[in-house]
Amino acid sequence: xxxKDFDSFLKHSLENMxxxxxxxxxxxxxxxxAIDFKVKPKTLNHFTKLSVVAACFxxxxxxxxxxxxxxxxxxxxxxNNVITMSEIFETQKxxxxxxxxxxxxxxxxxxxxxxxxxxxxxxxxQALKNExxxxxxxxxxxxxxxxxxxxxxRVHQPKWQQI
Amino acid sequence: MLIKAEQRFAAxxxxxxxxxxxxxxxxAFEQLYTQYINRVYGLCLRLTAxxxxxxxxxxxxxxxxWQKISNFDGKAKFSTWLHSVxxxxxxxxxxxxxxxxxxxxxxxxxxxxxxxxxxxxxLNGLDKLILRLPERARMVxxxxxxxxxxxxxxxxILNMAVGSSKAQYHRARNLLKEWYENE
Numbered sequence: 001x002x003x004k005d006f007d008s009f010l011k012h013s014l015e016n017m018x019x020x021x022x023x024x025x026x027x028x029x030x031x032x033x034a035i036d037f038k039v040k041p042k043t044l045n046h047f048t049k050l051s052v053v054a055a056c057f058x059x060x061x062x063x064x065x066x067x068x069x070x071x072x073x074x075x076x077x078x079x080n081n082v083i084t085m086s087e088i089f090e091t092q093k094x095x096x097x098x099x100x101x102x103x104x105x106x107x108x109x110x111x112x113x114x115x116x117x118x119x120x121x122x123x124x125x126q127a128l129k130n131e132x133x134x135x136x137x138x139x140x141x142x143x144x145x146x147x148x149x150x151x152x153x154r155v156h157q158p159k160w161q162q163i
Numbered sequence: 164m165l166i167k168a169e170q171r172f173a174a175x176x177x178x179x180x181x182x183x184x185x186x187x188x189x190x191a192f193e194q195l196y197t198q199y200i201n202r203v204y205g206l207c208l209r210l211t212a213x214x215x216x217x218x219x220x221x222x223x224x225x226x227x228x229w230q231k232i233s234n235f236d237g238k239a240k241f242s243t244w245l246h247s248v249x250x251x252x253x254x255x256x257x258x259x260x261x262x263x264x265x266x267x268x269x270x271x272x273x274x275x276x277x278x279x280x281x282x283x284x285x286l287n288g289l290d291k292l293i294l295r296l297p298e299r300a301r302m303v304x305x306x307x308x309x310x311x312x313x314x315x316x317x318x319x320i321l322n323m324a325v326g327s328s329k330a331q332y333h334r335a336r337n338l339l340k341e342w343y344e345n346e
Binding site: 005006009010013014017018019020021022023024025027028030031034035146147150154 | 189193196200201202204205208209214215217218219221222225226229260286288289290308309336339340343344
């Protein structure tokens with residue numbers, strides 16, 4: 001196929017590319033709740049503010065310790081096996097669940113979502129038993145771990161960036 | 164709720180709608196959401212090549228929009244301003260999503276479930292190929308070729324040199340050409 005074919009394909013595709021893609025999920029409810037949630041901090045009392053500061057400090061300390069551990073381990077050897085990755089993840093996940101156990105979640109169905117992710121995690125781990133160095137499976141496992149931590153964090157402590 | 168909002172604001176102009184949102188009118192904001200969600204999600208999906216991150220980023224865009232819409236001064240078109248906000252938030256969001264786990268296992272950050280996204284959104288042609296691009300090349304290509312940003316602007320948004328933006332664009336273009344020719 002010639003250059004011209006690709007150039008015209010690109011030109012035609014860009015000119016006719018639909019600007020809109022409809023999400024399959026209704027995103028409004030999450031936005032609606034998040035807006036409500038963002039209003040609440042204005043009414044926090046002094047004790048609650050102190051608790052939030054303390055929780056943030058604890059989270060920062062935990063993250064620092066965790067990253068330090070990762071750094072040290074990375075210097076010793078390349079960490080790319082499923083056992084090490086799982087141990088690190090479990091430590092982090094348990095710490096988050098303990099940290100947030102008294103805190104109300106933003107959504108009601110987050111534990112069901114977490115169950116789904118845990119099932120996916122188990123299925124990937126099972127497959128990794130046969131192929132422990134399979135990079136695609138490792139990547140999928142890392143992705144699931146990431147989603148689990150994200151979910152726990154997101155439903156308990158949403159953070160929004162600045163425009 | 165959304166249908167009611169749509170009926171209530173059917174006859175008013177966009178600038179009036181924005182003005183109502185700036186005054187804190189929640190129903191007007193719902194209407195603005197209805198009008199723009201598909202554009203916002205479209206850009207998020209192309210930039211991230213990840214349905215879940217695109218959904219989260221879209222939500223974050225609207226949450227921040229509600230909080231910061233007073234910053235919109237009406238000098239530019241609202242859609243242009245919103246696209247710029249969306250691009251910035253999505254890229255920032257994507258950076259945050261690069262987990263330590265991925266770094267640990269040295270994972271190449273590439274669109275992972277493009278086939279699922281294609282099937283779900285009924286994408287075709289160029290969009291399918293864009294989802295396969297490596298992250299940086301994809302973001303530069305989308306911003307430059309699809310959204311019409313200049314390399315200087317992309318370099319600022321993505322925190323890279325102008326030369327790198329150009330190089331990533333050419334990398335993306337070459338990959339797209341290769342895939343197109345092999346299909």
